[in-house]
Amino acid sequence: MEELILKGHSGCKLQLLKSESSNQIKCVRKFSSNIDYNNRLIAQATKQRNFDNEILNTPRVIQDGFLDDLYFFDMEYIRGxxxxxxxxxxxxxxxxxxxxxxxxxxxxxxxxxxxxxxxxxxxxxxxxxxxxxxxxxxxxxxxxxxxxxxxxxxxxxxxxxxxxxxxxxxxxxxxxxxxxxxxxxxxxxxxxxxxxxxxxxxxxxxxxxxxxxxxxxxxxxxxxxxxxxxxxxxxxxxxxxxxxxxxxxxxxxxxxxxxxxxxxxxxxxxxxxxxxxxxxxxxxxxxxxxxxxxxxxxx
Ligand SMILES: Nc1ncnc2c1ncn2[C@@H]1O[C@H](COP(=O)(O)OP(=O)(O)OP(=O)(O)O)[C@@H](O)[C@H]1O
Ligand SMILES: [Mg+2]
Incomplete structure (x- = not known):
């Protein structure tokens, strides 16, 4: 999977993940900026997962986990x-x-x-x-x-x-x-x-x-x-x-x-x-x- 980086302000790293077979962007992976921020990012992913609204949307959370003790979650990539x-x-x-x-x-x-x-x-x-x-x-x-x-x-x-x-x-x-x-x-x-x-x-x-x-x-x-x-x-x-x-x-x-x-x-x-x-x-x-x-x- 190739990756490109998106810019954020909170210090969290965002990667655009592409599938190996095609050049299509598969999803966005958002990483916690440091171990102390893990819980806030977990709260963010939970809020995003639970968001249920008739008029507004949010990218679907696909999966989450930890890499080198840093929390991350993958979400749908929105073209816009x-x-x-x-x-x-x-x-x-x-x-x-x-x-x-x-x-x-x-x-x-x-x-x-x-x-x-x-x-x-x-x-x-x-x-x-x-x-x-x-x-x-x-x-x-x-x-x-x-x-x-x-x-x-x-x-x-x-x-x-x-x-x-x-x-x-x-x-x-x-x-x-x-x-x-x-x-x-x-x-x-x-x-x-x-x-x-x-x-x-x-x-x-x-x-x-x-x-x-x-x-x-x-x-x-x-x-x-x-x-x-x-x-x-x-x-x-x-x-x-x-x-x-x-x-x-x-x-x-x-x-x-x-x-x-x-x-x-x-x-x-x-x-x-x-x-x-x-x-x-x-x-x-x-x-x-x-x-x-x-x-x-x-x-
Ligand atoms: N699912 C997504 N699909 C498309 N673009 C995205 C997606 N998630 C994030 N981005 C892009 O990446 C930028 C940074 O993402 P995000 O706002 O989550 O980062 P941040 O570092 O937490 O910034 P903030 O300072 O607002 O906390 C967004 O402004 C947007 O342009
Ligand atoms: Mg932001």
Whole structure:
């Protein structure tokens, strides 16, 4: 079996496996980046296996196992492009239909919810505390003091637990001919559809999946127009269902989580700037109006 490597960000290695007889790609093998990451990748494969949705697809998990103590799983190869890659070429009608499908996925997950008594307030508070203590840099902590005070004094008991993908960025959505596939599922500190809304807006307003291009200044006008259109379309589809103050806070938390892992100075600055702008929205309480009206991308 020949192999080609696909690029990922988590440090996990992805191989495209070809069959010996033909030159056809047989499947994708995803390897854990290290032994400590095994359990998270096992959780990912389990979430992918159990994903059962009427409108969205995921590559079928074919088999899994261990090689040199590293966990791996094989999945169906999907011929298509990630949403971040294909957005600029999509028509408005296509964007509307993708946004509608993703919005239905989220709305159904909110509606169904989980039938349990998770203490959502404590789950989120514990997460905020653990992120806070993982940020060691004194200057960063000083800059973020107001942000931590604000989110730390919020109440999270209204957050509804429910099914979620866990890392629903534009890089983890593959647009195939007729179908939309989700890849790279993630177990999160609290399973809630809110996590998916937040990750979508991490791209739609912060531009996270486009960060390399944004920092290089190589985003083209067409991409900006299409992102803007996608954002408006998604807002329209989910505006009644979502608690926008929670989305605002969740977005801040998601960005804060990245800080301890950020090695590049420019990316660090990019995240910090976005967090401060989102903090301002939280103070003003006008996140939805801002998101809906701003022409700026990233914020
Ligand atoms: N089953 C698949 N079929 C086709 N392409 C795939 C498949 N799985 C992954 N890819 C491609 O490989 C890229 C990286 O895969 P994946 O998102 O699983 O990696 P990752 O390293 O975990 O990235 P992340 O930083 O998002 O965690 C995807 O963006 C996609 O382009
Ligand atoms: Mg990914």
């Amino acid at each position: 492009n990630t949403l971040s890659h294909s957005i600029e070429k999509l028509t408005r009608t296509e964007i509307d239909s993708i946004s509608k499908v993703i919005a239905s996925f989220i709305k159904n997950n909110i509606k169904a919810g989980f039938d349990n008594d998770i203490d959502t307030h404590s789950s989120v508070m514990n997460k905020i505390d653990s992120i806070h203590s993982s940020i060691k840099d004194k200057d960063t902590n000083e800059v973020l003091e107001n942000t931590f005070n604000l989110i730390g004094s919020s109440k999270f008991s209204e957050i509804k637990p429910g099914v979620c993908h866990g890392d629903l960025t534009f890089e983890n959505i593959i647009i195939a001919k007729q179908d939309i596939y989700l890849i790279d599922f993630l177990d999160t500190f609290l399973e809630t559809p809110l996590a998916d809304v937040s990750k979508l807006f991490q791209d739609l307003i912060v531009g996270w999946s486009f960060r390399e291009k944004i920092l290089k200044g190589s985003i083209n006008e067409n991409e900006q127009i299409k992102i803007h259109y996608f954002k408006n379309s998604l807002c329209e589809n989910i505006k009644q269902t979502v608690n926008w103050e929670y989305v605002n806070i969740y977005l801040i938390i998601d960005l804060l989580r990245i800080i301890p892992y950020t090695k590049q100075r420019e990316i660090y600055k990019f995240i910090l700037e976005a967090i401060l702008k989102l903090t301002e929205r939280l103070e003003k309480g006008d996140f939805y109006e801002y998101v809906n009206n701003t022409m700026r991308w990233p914020i």
